[in-house]
Amino acid sequence: MSKKHILGISCFYHDSAATLIIDNEIVAAAQEERFSRIKHDPSFPVLAINYCLEEASIADINEIDAIVFYDNPYKKLERIVQTHIESYPQTRNIWEEKMDAWITNNLTIPERALSDLGYNGQVFSVPHHISHASSAFYPSPFDEAAILTVDGVGERATASICYGSGNKIEIIKQMNFPHSLGLLYSAFTYFTGFRVNGGEYKLMGLAPYGKPVYVDKIKKNLLKINSDGSIVLNIDYFGFLDSQKMTNSNFASLFGGPAREPETELTQRELDLARSIQAVTEEIILKMAKYAKKLTNCNNLCMAGGVALNCVANGKILQEKIFDEIWIQPASGDAGCSLGSAFYFYYSHLEMKRQISKSEDSIQLGSYWGPEYSDKEIRSFLDTYSINYKKIKPSERAALVGNLLAQGKIVGNFMGRMEFGPRALGNRSILGDARSATTQSTINLKIKYRESFRPFAPSVLSTDISDYFELDTLSPFMLLVAQVNENRCIKTDTVSDIFERVNQKRSDIPAVTHVDNSARIQSVSRNHNSEYFDIINEFKKETGFGVIVNTSFNVRGEPIVCTPEEAYSCFINTEMDVLAIGNYLVTSKKEIFPNTIFRPHYNLRGTDVRKRMLKQQPKQFKRKDTLSKLYDSLSDIKHEKFSRDIEQTSNWSSICDSNIIKLSPKNPKDINSIFKEITLDWINLDTKNLELNYILEKMIDLSLKAPILRENNDGVVSDSLYVMY
């Protein structure tokens, strides 16, 4: 039997990505942002797909057996329409502005695959939370596991509990929109002045500076937490149903004033809010995990979904010892769904046998599935721009870098394949000395140009974890937080100023010790990344410490570097000391393209192309008129309102989305069958309702008339909309 080539893609939301698997093996996986250089790029991932095919030496994309899309756009449409019906008439602006691009992008995936990729094979879609669950279970080292997925929202589901066994995943429970832990956390992200879908990380980093003074207020007003971890949000406080904001004025008055403006000074309120919502999140996650244990009685847990990136909460699950072992998908956000959907198709739809590797390791290994650059390619770059370098012997590289780190140098380390997922795990990393009290502020202020309250992650030898941290398991993806061993910590005076507190020396590895003496750990095993292991080991030989600072190789607001050029341009524009790029060492900094090299202008993608296409669309304004009229028709549709029942003891639903569907290219002449295909799995809206039929038909019509209108790449999209659509 010939090998199955399956391409999973996730896009049109945020952080689009592509994964290619051949049979049960991952060949390549990468996020589009790394190639397009647009952070969290949501567009159709043509560049990431191109890379995946390049890795497999596939010129003709029609050698791919199936393209699998990471959510069910039709079910998502139901939720979006339902939301607009419920919020009518407040959401007219959003509808008019966003629906056009949304339907054009999401209802024409097979058409897009043909026009942008030249692919005319089969296209399937996997429900969003199944994609997340698959990304967590199939690559995991477990034959059987409970699976917990938690994010903002997929189609309807905002969280799910699944049971994975062999090649099967069964979804047992799901929680539905608008009741969402992800959205709740994002609301606080927005309210504290950070960017939704990206700033969550900062909020988590801020938490240890605050006190949990708002916990009761949050639990009393914003949501009800059931004992099984399900939640009921009080939507009177949130804006994501009917506005372009995550929170509304009720929310603001509850917390004594409006949201913090981005980039303004942080006050004690934000610190306390961060701490409080973190505590609430941990409580919910723990309850969910316990419920998952109760439902499945499994010893292992797999996790994915944006909320699974909350490593502090993950650390708590581990501490509570609810499960024996936990494996968390490193690309827990939607990028990982490209991998999950491909595997779900392979195992569940094609019913292929799944075998657990004998090494008891995840088949995702260290998650290095992006492009690699050979020494010849790197040297070609350096020579072409006459950049001075020193060639190093591969066998001496680790010792050299380890030695530089021991001297206190900040090293940009570029080697091997790029990481898949949001974290740099050594191959695209900036490294430093964890013992130095100044490393944290130096890297923050002189290299990353970012808020200096954020702590760095330690990369620790997998063999030495317990020498430094209260953790007795591996944490290869920086997804677990644990305390620094007490004997290493130093008692500090309580000072109120956040920046003073950052610079206090709290342990003998101060650069990676957060204010609460915790650390976000990456354990480095030789079998995942021997070169990186050796660097830390060499550092240990020099210093006695088997732990270093690891932060992603980028500056604030930019995606992590992918190519040697990007690594070099980041190097020359920051105060990094050394660039170790492949087997070359670069110390001198030279502008190679005055005024142009930093922040490469790759935006041509979104801009020029769109302008050209819009020019071909003089009827654009008419589309808006049509949409506006359709919006008015929403008022006539009867529907059941989103549940707000806080009396119920559980908000988990047993009616779950699990169907794989085939997305077929649409025949504009046969609108009836398109209509049927789209509404096949609809539950909440009455598809026999004539008004609704009319609206849908018109929308389908619009999407088919303009398959060339590309996604809205405006860059900064409204904070809440990103989440809803």
Place this chain on the structure above:
Amino acid sequence: MKIGLPGWVIKIVKMHRMLYRYHSVFGHSYVPNQKVRIPNAEGAYIIKTNGQSFRSDSDYVIKKSESKRFIFLGDSHTAGDGSVSNDDRFTNIIQNSSSDVECYNFACGGYGIDQQVLVYEYLAKKYEHDLVCFSFHVKDDIGRFNPKIDTFSRLSNQILSISKPYYSLEEKQFSNIPVPHSVIKSLEGKKSQEPNTVSSISKIKQFIRSIAYDDENPKYIRDYCSYLLKFYSRMKLESPRSHEYRAIRDLIHRLIILCEDKPLILSPLVDPRSLYSNPDYRKLYRHFTSNFSNVYYIDLVKDLKSRSRNYRWNLLNKFTFHYNLEGQKYVSNLILDKLKKERLL
């Protein structure tokens, strides 16, 4: 290394890999041991290079085996850039047509005829071989006897001018070697200098151009003037006094001497869309074939003239105007026929 690409093509060619690098003798060459997938509107192709920096799946070795070895010189059209993967190029098709032939393709995108001869002189000649096939493109390469080449930088998304070696008619030698290293700089759209032109013809040309580009004029007049412009450039190129003509004559002559008594096939590639737009050097080629017994000429234009317009257009990739798989097969057939006819195979 194409210039003047429209925006959407730039999007398509935006790559995460470097394809070309600086080369101290040839100006630039492919990055060695590279694999790049290049999508275009007609699909995609993969460029794979070997350790010697040429497009080939395997390394080139000096000593040849029992089978015959043919060496091909050319630019992107012969290298296969812009349209096809290594195995779909006419050189590979020729190689795969017989177990007794090995083809070494020394072509590289963006090379002028001068660089192609230079590659033979400095490098390809060292590799044992039985025959040389000079497959330059008459359109792209005439007039690049110039110390610079315009190129599109994927790093900064702008057109840059980089140094290259060039043949100097006065000194009858290659100049600018080693190629200066640091002359990579932005010209912001400025084109490289055109070779010397006769000024009175220049003025006429300007006049015709002003008519051709004026939207106010009726379409048929504009079309006619565009035709004249093309004709003008041909006239200039074909004039035995012109820089281009003298340079191509010198370079072919130089290559013949370098080949010693090995067979040399002149197989200039042309644009099959509008045959009149290709400069015509047939007289020159005939001059060489009649004076040197080891020189052969393949007349693509003659063959193409016997083909339908549709047939000719289908030989090219519609977006990059390089020979597609059909075109590659077509070229390989013509060359194979000639080789058989002359008993060179």
